[in-house]
Amino acid sequence: MTDERRAAALEHLMTVGRQHxxxxxxxxxxIAAKQGLNATEEKTLDVLQRRGPLTAxxxxxxxxxxxxxVTGMLDRLQAKGFVRRVKHPTDKRRVLVELDxxxxxxxxxFFEEWARDIVRACExxxxxxxxxxNRFLEVMTEAQSRATARLTG
Amino acid sequence: MTDERRAAALEHLMTVGRQHxxxxxxxxxxIAAKQGLNATEEKTLDVLQRRGPLTAxxxxxxxxxxxxxVTGMLDRLQAKGFVRRVKHPTDKRRVLVELDxxxxxxxxxFFEEWARDIVRACExxxxxxxxxxNRFLEVMTEAQSRATARLTG
DNA sequence: GTAGTTAGTTCGTCCGAACGAAATATTTGT
DNA sequence: ACAAATATTTCGTTCGGACGAACTAACTAC
Numbered sequence: 001m002t003d004e005r006r007a008a009a010l011e012h013l014m015t016v017g018r019q020h021x022x023x024x025x026x027x028x029x030x031i032a033a034k035q036g037l038n039a040t041e042e043k044t045l046d047v048l049q050r051r052g053p054l055t056a057x058x059x060x061x062x063x064x065x066x067x068x069x070v071t072g073m074l075d076r077l078q079a080k081g082f083v084r085r086v087k088h089p090t091d092k093r094r095v096l097v098e099l100d101x102x103x104x105x106x107x108x109x110f111f112e113e114w115a116r117d118i119v120r121a122c123e124x125x126x127x128x129x130x131x132x133x134n135r136f137l138e139v140m141t142e143a144q145s146r147a148t149a150r151l152t153g
Numbered sequence: 154m155t156d157e158r159r160a161a162a163l164e165h166l167m168t169v170g171r172q173h174x175x176x177x178x179x180x181x182x183x184i185a186a187k188q189g190l191n192a193t194e195e196k197t198l199d200v201l202q203r204r205g206p207l208t209a210x211x212x213x214x215x216x217x218x219x220x221x222x223v224t225g226m227l228d229r230l231q232a233k234g235f236v237r238r239v240k241h242p243t244d245k246r247r248v249l250v251e252l253d254x255x256x257x258x259x260x261x262x263f264f265e266e267w268a269r270d271i272v273r274a275c276e277x278x279x280x281x282x283x284x285x286x287n288r289f290l291e292v293m294t295e296a297q298s299r300a301t302a303r304l305t306g
Numbered sequence: 307g308t309a310g311t312t313a314g315t316t317c318g319t320c321c322g323a324a325c326g327a328a329a330t331a332t333t334t335g336t
Numbered sequence: 337a338c339a340a341a342t343a344t345t346t347c348g349t350t351c352g353g354a355c356g357a358a359c360t361a362a363c364t365a366c
Binding site for chain 2: 322323324325326327331332333
């Protein structure tokens with residue numbers, strides 16, 4: 001009986017999860033399009049956000065681009081105001097790339113509105129339910145991460 | 154007390170949700186890369202999957218591409234074996250585009266493996282918890298969908 | 307200090323993917 | 337039946353973004 005109910009929920013999850021993935025991807029690319037960023041540029045910004053300032057070489061490795069391509073991409077990102085080239089403290093050959101906070105602040109404004117929307121949508125869930133959801137998302141993030149690595153590597 | 158716990162869970166949700174979005178997007182683009190599809194081609198396949206066989210004109214509207222571009226993209230998708238051009242039953246000017254099942258079947262094999270992984274990851278959740286998760290994902294899908302529309306339109 | 311290595315840029319090139327305009331085939335309207 | 341409208345393709349062009357090779361500047365090792 002409970003087994004049956006669980007099986008039904010699990011099957012439903014497949015459908016619902018698929019739809020959720022879809023709109024997540026669409027949302028993501030809508031944001032990118034709004035900012036006039038292509039996939040490579042986004043990836044670069046994402047890497048910088050997580051790992052902090054990096055050299056062009058580091059970025060080349062993370063993105064898989066040739067050195068010349070990194071130069072071109074950084075030119076574009078800099079022109080759009082998303083990043084800055086700053087001099088490396090010890091090695092004058094290197095170029096440190098860091099995010100431009102002012103540009104990120106503009107983004108933050110948009111995300112705040114979005115976050116409020118999310119919070120409102122969560123009103124119908126109590127503390128315990130939200131904790132369950134968190135646990136689920138963590139487990140899923142792990143699984144998706146593994147699956148991606150399996151595909152990429 | 155419970156309010157505090159809920160607030161903590163909600164804040165945690167923001168972090169966890171962001172990470173989950175990130176890996177979802179990465180997973181998605183890893184699949185696309187594996188199949189040798191670009192963003193436009195993917196979008197087209199997605200539309201066809203949801204709305205069934207469509208004419209080139211319909212696809213032009215859904216993708217926002219010029220007619221000439223649709224022709225080129227369909228040539229590519231057809232060459233890769235993802236779609237077929239079939240003649241329209243009543244109007245010989247039109248071209249109906251439909252998905253190639255055999256190609257999708259290959260994909261299905263991969264997704265089955267992935268689904269098993271997901272099911273295993275869900276073992277730690279009982280029926281009630283999965284129902285909560287489903288409800289959450291539905292609510293979120295709605296919210297994300299609205300946010301995307303707000304950005305796009 | 308000189309040779310060799312490393313980081314990044316510049317330059318010329320190439321390719322995929324988009325476009326508009328013109329061409330073709332077919333349907334619709336009168 | 338004939339003109340206008342519609343769906344798609346073809347063709348020539350353009351543009352962004354990637355590349356390799358050559359170049360410059362700076363660090364490292366001996």
